[in-house]
Amino acid sequence: xxxxxxxxxxxxxxxxxxxxxxxxxxxxxxxxxxxxxxxxxxxxxxxxxxxxxxxxxxxxxxxxxxxxxxxxxxxxxxxxxxxxxxxxxxxxxxxxxxxxxxxxxxxxxxxxxxxxxxxxxxxxxxxxxxxxxxxxxxxxxxxxxxxxxxxxxxxxxxxxxxxxxxxxxxxxxxxxxxxxxxxxxxxxxxxxxxxxxxxxxxxx
Numbered sequence: 209x210x211x212x213x214x215x216x217x218x219x220x221x222x223x224x225x226x227x228x229x230x231x232x233x234x235x236x237x238x239x240x241x242x243x244x245x246x247x248x249x250x251x252x253x254x255x256x257x258x259x260x261x262x263x264x265x266x267x268x269x270x271x272x273x274x275x276x277x278x279x280x281x282x283x284x285x286x287x288x289x290x291x292x293x294x295x296x297x298x299x300x301x302x303x304x305x306x307x308x309x310x311x312x313x314x315x316x317x318x319x320x321x322x323x324x325x326x327x328x329x330x331x332x333x334x335x336x337x338x339x340x341x342x343x344x345x346x347x348x349x350x351x352x353x354x355x356x357x358x359x360x361x362x363x364x365x366x367x368x369x370x371x372x373x374x375x376x377x378x379x380x381x382x383x384x385x386x387x388x389x390x391x392x393x394x395x396x397x398x399x400x401x402x403x404x405x406x407x408x409x410x411x412x
Contacts (some may be wrong), residue, residue, distance in 0.1 A: 210369065214311050218304040225298060232295055236264055239286050245299055250316035255333045258308040260316055261299040265290045293385040300339045304322060312372040313338025314360035317400070324402040325357075332360040342371075345378035349397040357403075 222229070233244045243264065250260045269277050276282065291297040303309040309316070316337035325332075342363035343356040351359075363371070387407030 209374070210310065211307075213369075214304050217311060218301040221241060222301050222305075228295070230262060232290070232298070235286070236290075240264055240267055240284065248295075249319055250337070251319055251322055251333060252308050252316060253333065253336045255322060255330075256308075256315075257319060258303070260308070261302055263290055263296040263299055265296050267306060294383045297339055304339065305382055308337075310336040310338045312375050314339060314341050314363065315344060321400050322399060326403055328361060329357045329403070331364055332357060335364050340379040345382055347376055348382065353400045354403055 236244045246262045246264045247259050248262075249257050252258045264278065265283060265284075266282040270284055271277060287296075304311060313336050314332040322330075332401055341360065343351070343359035346359050347355065
């Protein structure tokens with residue numbers, strides 16, 4: 209049932225937002241240049257890799273050695289707008305139709321993080337990842353990695369269509385308010401380097 213609803217809703221949203229997708233793509237081409245889409249391999253259901261699609265929000269500016277400049281120097285005002293409005297996420301509806309993503313589920317992170325997860329944190333891959341999730345409506349990038357994973361695991365253990373509907377409605381609210389886009393003091397979320405302690409609060 210969830211997969212069927214994902215497909216129906218994604219096709220409807222792609223048709224509904226097609227003019228917006230077209231305009232956004234043209235603006236990216238003019239302001240940032242090509243390519244319009246950002247493509248990156250991410251772990252999906254059972255950690256199987258797939259390519260995630262997003263609208264590009266950064267330039268490809270490099271230093272004299274050919275290395276990409278830091279994110280804060282490559283993220284333009286237009287890119288910030290795309291992220292705050294979550295317009296950069298719209299191409300992921302294609303991922304949903306393909307079966308890589310669900311509308312709701314733990315966000316797919318980087319392949320490099322896979323060996324860094326604890327056994328408990330790895331359970332986030334027992335369900336199909338999503339465009340939005342329980343962690344996104346409870347702090348998004350403004351909370352710690354450990355808290356984010358706790359929320360992901362809670363979703364895996366309590367998932368239901370009713371919970372998904374609640375998350376989708378809360379996501380709309382978060383997008384309108386532009387809450388939790390970045391980690392405090394950072395342009396983007398800092399990289400995950402592993403959980404320093406597996407001792408939970410109140411148990412040691």
